[in-house]
Amino acid sequence: MEERVTKLELETRIERLCNAITKRNPEWDNVLIINRINQYYLTGTMQDGLLIINKNGTAKFFVRRSLNRAIDESPLAESQICTIYPMESYRDAAKIVGSELGETFVETETLTIGIIERIKKYFKYSNLYPVENIIFEVRAVKSPYELYWLQEAGRLYNILLEEVVPSILREGMSELEFTAEMYSTMLKMGYHGVTRFYRYQTEMIAGQIGFGDSSLVETNFDSPGGMRGMCPAVPIIGSRDRILKKGDLVFIDIGFGMYGYHVDRTQIYMFGASPSDEVIEVHRKCIEIEKRAAQLLKPGNIPSEIYNNIMKELDSDFLKNFMGFGDRMVRFLGHGIGLHVDEPPVIANGFNSPLQENMVIALEPKKGIAGVGMVGVEDTYIVTPNGGKCITGGEKDIIIV
Structure with a gap:
């Protein structure tokens, strides 16, 4: 191409x-x-x-x-x-x-x-x-040219998160050091260097990265996850002071783009230990939610109806800290993506125009766990008559490093 x-x-x-x-x-x-x-x-x-x-x-x-x-x-x-x-x-x-x-x-x-x-x-x-x-x-409706670069970005992104990131993580490194090493690798793989958002005054070089409960820290960014960032003036990239230690959850929610076109995926890791039964149960519930939502990404389906059909299936206990943490909850399950990460259509109330074939949507069910961090998944899908076609590798269990 x-x-x-x-x-x-x-x-x-x-x-x-x-x-x-x-x-x-x-x-x-x-x-x-x-x-x-x-x-x-x-x-x-x-x-x-x-x-x-x-x-x-x-x-x-x-x-x-x-x-x-x-x-x-x-x-x-x-x-x-x-x-x-x-x-x-x-x-x-x-x-x-x-x-x-x-x-x-x-x-x-x-x-x-x-x-x-x-x-x-x-x-x-x-x-x-x-x-x-x-x-x-x-x-919103992507051409074959656009779909090619979205799929190529998804292919490389999957390699980054499943093969490269585990080799970078090491005990004693800071969030900042990890981000710097990962970012350097992303550029070498073909990443176009910046993750673009349409929302006013939103800036990222990649996305949200946090060790442990850093991923629960409140931010000004409209996302389920969080991060402390470098300092109040630059609340992105990663903390110089938060050091990776055994037993930490590692939360990576970043975009990967090529020639202007982005895909979005989240991957969770546990460093030097196995996740608890609670963490595994919550994470796998998020996988089930993503799979259910992906099945509904068909032309003619209504984003708001997808959102409400999924949300009404969840019990009140699970809804606590779902799509955020504490009182900081987002009101969507997914979002369109392309030249910007945050594009319509959004899988949320208020979006009532039917989906069309070759729209591209990132689904991201996540849930915060006190003292642990944000768990859950995110993948990017193409809307097809058979449901969402995943282009970022598919829903993954927590990777133990």
């Missing part, structure tokens, strides 16, 4: 976006794309610029920096539907497309007040509408 997306696929993505917007508002005129991940999805390059797509299906990509890279990297440089232009300010774009934008869709969660003011300085519009949900709707 080629590393770069093809011109035909990019043209198809633009067409699908235009069709999706037309379904919402047949009278629309233009959509402005500033978010760099969305620009990458639609152009194949990630630059500082402004992408304007017209209702007629044509696009103009105005690039502040770097124009040369945009022309070199984007297959749309050779497309009949898109032209790439240099830009110093939005004034340059307005001179080419005109100042009247009409009914306009924008990324309301990306545009700051400052950007809006600059747009208003050079453009006029009748109304502004949010386009985020429409773009995520288009991005």
Whole structure:
């Protein structure tokens, strides 16, 4: 598979976006794309610029920096539907497309007040509408190109967690040392170096890693697990002070991505000891939950119904500290994944649009155990008519190191 997306696929993505917007508002005129991940999805390059797509299906990509890279990297440089232009300010774009934008869709969660003011300085519009949900709707169904890189990332991720991590863990190392050694190995294996989230001000180089009950520490991240991190200013990566000792649970909940596309998996280890009967029982219950949810990842099924059907099967004792710890509980069982780790659809209440074939979803049932840590599983699945197809190795028991 080629590393770069093809011109035909990019043209198809633009067409699908235009069709999706037309379904919402047949009278629309233009959509402005500033978010760099969305620009990458639609152009194949990630630059500082402004992408304007017209209702007629044509696009103009105005690039502040770097124009040369945009022309070199984007297959749309050779497309009949898109032209790439240099830009110093939005004034340059307005001179080419005109100042009247009409009914306009924008990324309301990306545009700051400052950007809006600059747009208003050079453009006029009748109304502004949010386009985020429409773009995520288009991005949710993955193409063969996207599925290839997701599956390749899943294949390598499985090797990392099952073969490499056990060889790295050693008594006396800190969470930080472990993360550094694992991260170095990930890069050598093909990891693209960063785990991207759409949620505002969320940053990770990989994900959550904790020894023992560090995985129960509260964080600002919307996840069942936790981590202490390096310090209050950098509550990620891992603690310099938490040292691995015999009998520790090791919690690894990280993303692995290639060429922009992420998969997500969680693996639990016990270092220098066997897990207790309680830990084994809870972990295997989480495996059963994941398998049950995976069976329901079929086109036409409703995410909210999957969530509620699973949750109502769980007894009150198990629900205590399920999907979190203490009063810090998340209200989902899984999430869409792709160019961002946190994409729709979410297996949760409020998500009522039917699943479609080739959506990709990470399922992550987990439960905190006081004094031990977070146990449970997570794997990434492709939605198929036969249920979820796992691309990260499948539900695994706790690995004893």
